[in-house]
Amino acid sequence: MLKRWSPLQLLGVLLLSALLLGVLLFSLSVPGFSAPLEVNSAWARATPAGARVGAVYMDLFNPGNVAETIVQVETAVARTAQIHSTINVDGMLKMRSAMPLTIGAGQGVSLAPAGMHMMLMGLSQPLVVDSSFNVTLVLQSGEALTVEVKVGSPGQLVAP
Numbered sequence: 001m002l003k004r005w006s007p008l009q010l011l012g013v014l015l016l017s018a019l020l021l022g023v024l025l026f027s028l029s030v031p032g033f034s035a036p037l038e039v040n041s042a043w044a045r046a047t048p049a050g051a052r053v054g055a056v057y058m059d060l061f062n063p064g065n066v067a068e069t070i071v072q073v074e075t076a077v078a079r080t081a082q083i084h085s086t087i088n089v090d091g092m093l094k095m096r097s098a099m100p101l102t103i104g105a106g107q108g109v110s111l112a113p114a115g116m117h118m119m120l121m122g123l124s125q126p127l128v129v130d131s132s133f134n135v136t137l138v139l140q141s142g143e144a145l146t147v148e149v150k151v152g153s154p155g156q157l158v159a160p
């Protein structure tokens with residue numbers, strides 16, 4: 001004999017199902033649940049008033065089993081942000097875009113003074129010592145990582 005559900009029981013079952021589905025979807029979508037890239041020591045130098053460009057440094061590491069590619073960088077403090085490499089052309093140091101930047105599984109990339117860096121172009125505000133701002137790394141997978149960047153002194157050589 002089939003058990004008949006009362007409307008109240010039916011409502012209870014529906015609510016429980018919706019709750020379980022919600023928990024499942026939430027656990028799949030939580031950023032950082034398994035971060036595709038680890039980002040450490042993100043910092044920038046303070047900029048003088050009126051400066052149009054700034055640079056951001058950080059250590060990137062891919063702890064996963066597949067390569068990850070940074071396709072875009074976004075920040076509220078500049079019109080555009082881009083990862084640059086510094087290359088020596090006939091004794092002249094020149095910068096060029098290093099994006100899209102692919103970091104292999106188990107590999108790391110350091111953005112540091114005199115080397116690769118994240119360039120902020122069209123600063124909308126000076127970078128003030130001891131303040132911080134966010135940059136968001138957008139990956140080819142569609143995932144986005146937001147990183148807090150600490151601002152050190154103008155002569156800072158390593159992460160503050």
Ligand SMILES: [Cu+2]
Binds near residue numbers: 095
């Ligand atoms: Cu640059």
